[in-house]
Structures are given as structure tokens and as C-alpha cells.
Amino acid sequence: MAAFTIPPGMDEAALIKAAQRGDAHAFNTLVLSYQSQAYNVAYRILGDAASAADATQEAFLSAYKGIRLFRGGSFKSWILRTVTNACFDALRYRKRRPATSLDALGADDDAQDGDFESFIASADESPADAAERGELRSAIACAALKLPPDQRVTFVLSDIQGLTYEEIADIMQTTLGTVKSRLSRARAKLRDALLARPELLPDEFRP
Amino acid sequence: MGNRQSPIINRQSDDELISAYLDGRLTEAERAAFEARLRAEPDVQRRLDVTRLLVATARALPAQPLPRDFTLPLAASAAPQTRPGARVNPLNWFLRLGSALAAAVFVIAIGLDLAGLSAPPAQPPAPATQAAFAAPTPQSKEAMAADAAMAVPAEAGEAAPAGAAPEAQPASGEQPMQAMRQAAEPAVETQPTPEQPAQPMAAPIAAAETAPAATPEAESMQPAVVTEAPATRVDALPASQPTEAPQSPDATMRPSESAPQSDTTPWLRIVAGVALALAVSLGVLGWRRS
Numbered sequence: 040m041a042a043f044t045i046p047p048g049m050d051e052a053a054l055i056k057a058a059q060r061g062d063a064h065a066f067n068t069l070v071l072s073y074q075s076q077a078y079n080v081a082y083r084i085l086g087d088a089a090s091a092a093d094a095t096q097e098a099f100l101s102a103y104k105g106i107r108l109f110r111g112g113s114f115k116s117w118i119l120r121t122v123t124n125a126c127f128d129a130l131r132y133r134k135r136r137p138a139t140s141l142d143a144l145g146a147d148d149d150a151q152d153g154d155f156e157s158f159i160a161s162a163d164e165s166p167a168d169a170a171e172r173g174e175l176r177s178a179i180a181c182a183a184l185k186l187p188p189d190q191r192v193t194f195v196l197s198d199i200q201g202l203t204y205e206e207i208a209d210i211m212q213t214t215l216g217t218v219k220s221r222l223s224r225a226r227a228k229l230r231d232a233l234l235a236r237p238e239l240l241p242d243e244f245r246p
Numbered sequence: 247m248g249n250r251q252s253p254i255i256n257r258q259s260d261d262e263l264i265s266a267y268l269d270g271r272l273t274e275a276e277r278a279a280f281e282a283r284l285r286a287e288p289d290v291q292r293r294l295d296v297t298r299l300l301v302a303t304a305r306a307l308p309a310q311p312l313p314r315d316f317t318l319p320l321a322a323s324a325a326p327q328t329r330p331g332a333r334v335n336p337l338n339w340f341l342r343l344g345s346a347l348a349a350a351v352f353v354i355a356i357g358l359d360l361a362g363l364s365a366p367p368a369q370p371p372a373p374a375t376q377a378a379f380a381a382p383t384p385q386s387k388e389a390m391a392a393d394a395a396m397a398v399p400a401e402a403g404e405a406a407p408a409g410a411a412p413e414a415q416p417a418s419g420e421q422p423m424q425a426m427r428q429a430a431e432p433a434v435e436t437q438p439t440p441e442q443p444a445q446p447m448a449a450p451i452a453a454a455e456t457a458p459a460a461t462p463e464a465e466s467m468q469p470a471v472v473t474e475a476p477a478t479r480v481d482a483l484p485a486s487q488p489t490e491a492p493q494s495p496d497a498t499m500r501p502s503e504s505a506p507q508s509d510t511t512p513w514l515r516i517v518a519g520v521a522l523a524l525a526v527s528l529g530v531l532g533w534r535r536s
Contacts, residue, residue, distance in 0.1 A: 067318060070317045074312060074317075075309065077316070092316075099316050103318055115359040176307050178308065180304075199305065203406035219265070223264070223266070224261065227264075228302060233296055234293075241428060
């Protein structure tokens with residue numbers, strides 16, 4: 040779905056002020072502008088469409104209720120913060136109720152490193168089929184779901200959504216150093232998982 | 247420097263360098279040093295290459311189509327909200343105002359109650375008081391009659407200010423409670439006895455106004471004291487006392503009899519309690535509505 044763009048003549052700041060005055064139409068215009076990115080962030084963090092949709096809806100509802108607390112800055116970061124917070128809530132809920140955490144991918148949020156590396160190796164499809172169908176991207180996306188939540192969110196925001204360190208620090212309410220550390224660890228885990236399955240890599244990357 | 251560190255720390259440090267290098271977050275010096283390492287260490291170069299592939303692949307992940315529209319239903323989103331500068335519902339104003347007024351009543355009632363507590367405690371009646379009871383003056387009779395007509399005469403502490411106020415008010419023109427206390431305090435503390443005549447003292451203005459109603463002998467000593475004493479004592483007695491006292495001249499007021507006399511005013515406490523409950527309930531209601 041193509042990203043919605045704010046209609047000409049309506050700037051984001053005016054829409055935010057209108058929404059803060061209770062204008063639901065203005066808020067829904069903002070929702071249309073950010074819902075695709077919000078949903079995709081939630082999807083990459085949670086791993087399944089239903090949970091991502093629920094988290095996105097919850098995030099926008101929470102944003103509408105709390106939009107009077109928005110005091111300027113990047114509205115995108117503010118919205119994505121509500122989305123990641125909703126995702127963290129969903130992950131905590133899954134942790135309390137493990138039965139619901141296996142619905143989509145059988146992924147466990149708090150996997151150890153050993154489990155993390157075995158995740159790609161234990162995929163149902165053969166490595167040859169995966170390579171043939173260009174499953175590297177799918178393998179990376181699935182492997183990302185095995186990362187610890189903080190690293191996962193950082194990886195999704197940085198490498199999938201393409202946000203800067205500063206934006207991620209703003210969204211996650213942390214420091215640049217923490218973002219840098221979390222991102223390097225997440226990348227290292229994913230990279231090592233790929234190196235453990237060289238058949239998934241293009242020929243030039245195989246030893 | 248890295249050679250003195252453990253392999254794990256070295257690897258973490260390498261991972262951070264690789265990540266920062268890919269994101270262009272190294273300084274020129276750091277970048278040059280890292281590139282020199284890449285040329286010398288194929289393993290680091292390989293890790294960098296795979297990480298670069300990872301990042302490029304992740305960036306190329308296709309966006310997922312939206313399963314539905316996430317705009318809020320207008321019916322749900324039209325729920326009233328309290329916003330800075332927004333108009334407040336008139337009912338909310340009423341609730342807040344009512345809560346504030348009730349709180350003010352509570353504070354005033356507690357203040358009056360505490361003021362009553364701070365007054366000197368009642369002393370056992372002196373013989374002069376008994377004499378006054380034995381031969382009540384017309385003024386004291388009027389006061390007792392007025393007290394008997396009170397709607398709540400059984401409450402001793404409550405009746406005292408109510409009964410004294412009509413007398414003290416014309417004199418002072420100020421707060422009835424203060425006038426009553428000014429009149430009552432000399433009566434309690436400087437009660438003259440037959441053996442010990444009262445010393446002249448500066449009588450309160452309120453008490454001086456009632457001087458003409460005093461008995462002749464009392465007028466020569468401390469008119470206000472003697473005049474006010476019976477009225478105050480009688481006000482403080484239980485309901486049966488005011489009517490019995492004039493009829494039984496031998497009746498004496500011992501300390502045990504004056505036990506019901508209290509400086510606390512139960513009706514003030516009732517008012518305070520009701521006001522507090524009202525303030526809290528209205529405040530909570532207004533807060534929940536907002």
C-alpha cells in the first residue's frame with residue numbers, strides 16, 4: 040500500500056494542533072500518513088499480521104488519547120514510540136502466556152544465542168530451496184524475531200526502516216551509545232547466524 | 247591495545263567498529279585505522295562483508311500490505327477529552343466549584359472548632375456562681391429562656407455560643423464567637439467569691455455593655471463577670487439544667503456536672519464532616535468526568 044501523503048495545504052503541525060483540540064478528522068489524517076510505517080514496524084517486531092494489527096491499532100488509540108501530551112519535536116518519532124511501546128506490551132503479554140507466542144512462527148522472544156543460531160538451521164525448507172527462492176530476506180526477517188526485544192526493535196528501526204541513530208534514540212528514549220551498542224550486537228548475532236548457514240549466502244560470500 | 251583484551255571483548259569491539267563503519271559513524275582516523283585492519287585481517291573483512299549484506303537485505307525487505315485501515319472510528323474518537331485551553335463542561339465547573347465551596351466550609355468549620363478548643367477549659371463554678379443561680383438576674387433569666395427556646399439545647403457546647411451571641415453581638419458588633427469568649431473568660435477565671443472580692447480589671451467591651459443588667463453587688467465589683475457568668479454556665483449545662491437551676495436555688499454545679507460542658511462543638515464537626523464528604527465526592531466526580 041502506497042504511503043498516504045498529507046493533502047496539499049495541510050501541514051503536519053496544523054493537523055497536530057487540530058487533533059489536540061479534539062479534531063478526529065485531523066488525527067485520522069495523521070493516521071493515514073503514518074499507519075503503513077507503524078504497521079510495518081509492529082509487524083517486523085512481532086512477526087505476525089494479527090499481533091501487528093492489534094498493536095498498531097492500540098498505538099494509534101493511545102496516541103489519540105495522549106496527543107495533548109505531545110510537546111513538539113518529531114511527530115513520527117512520537118508515533119513510532121507509541122507503536123514500539125505497544126509492541127513491548129505485546130511481547131510481555133506473550134512472555135506471560137507462552138501458548139500465544141507460538142502462533143505465527145514458533146519464535147520465542149527470549150531465546151538464547153544457541154537457540155538463535157539453530158533457528159535458521161531448523162527451518163522446514165531445505166537450504167537449497169530457500170536459496171533458490173531468495174529466502175535470504177525471509178531468513179533474516181525470521182532470525183530477527185529471535186533477537187532480544189531491545190536489539191530487535193533497534194534492528195528493525197535502523198536496518199529495516201532506515202531511521203538514524205538519533206531518531207532511534209528519540210523513539211526508544213535512550214542514548215546514542217546504547218543504540219549503537221544494541222545495533223552492533225543485533226547485527227553481529229544475525230551475521231553469525233547467516234555465517235552458520237553459508238548455503239543461504241550468495242556464492243561470493245561463501246568460503 | 248586490543249591485544250591485551252580477551253578475544254570476546256575484541257570481537258565485540260570489532261562488531262561495534264564494523265557497525266559504525268557501515269553507518270559512517272567513525273572519524274577519519276578511526277576509519278583509516280579500521281581499513282588498515284581490514285586489509286590485514288581477512289576474517290574481519292569477511293564479517294564486514296556479511297554484515298553489509300545483512301543490512302542491505304534487511305533494508306530491501308518488502309513493506310507489508312496493511313490488513314485494514316487504522317483510522318479511528320469517529321464515534322469512538324469523538325469522546326470528550328480534557329485539553330489545555332479547551333472549554334470545560336459547565337457541569338464540571340459546577341462540580342469543581344461545589345467541591346471548592348465544600349472544602350472552604352470544611353476549613354471554616356474545623357477552624358471554628360479548633361478555636362473553641364483553644365479556649366480555656368471551664369472551671370468548676372465558684373460560690374458566686376451559685377449565688378447567681380440562687381438569685382438569677384432578669385438578664386440571666388432572659389438568657390436562659392432564650393436557650394430553652396433553642397432547637398438543640400441538649401448539646402451543651404453548641405448552645406453556649408448560640409445563647410451568648412445575641413447578647414454579645416450588639417456590644418462588639420464583631421464575631422459572635424469572640425464576643426462570647428471575651429465575656430465568658432473573665433467569668434471563669436476571675437470569678438469573685440464572697441471571701442475574696444474580685445480585683446478591678448479591665449472588663450471587655452462586650453461584657454461592659456451588659457453591666458446594667460447585673461445585680462447591685464455584682465455591679466460594684468465586676469459587673470460584666472457576674473452578669474455573664476450565669477448565662478454562660480447555664481448555656482453550657484445539659485438541657486435539663488437551665489430550667490432546673492432557677493427553680494432549685496440549692497442546686498450546685500460540681501465539676502462532674504460540668505463534664506458535659508465541652509469546648510468542642512459537635513455541630514461544627516458534623517458540618518465539617520458533611521462538607522468534607524461533599525468536597526471529596528464532588529471533586530472525585532469532577533475529576534472522573536474530566
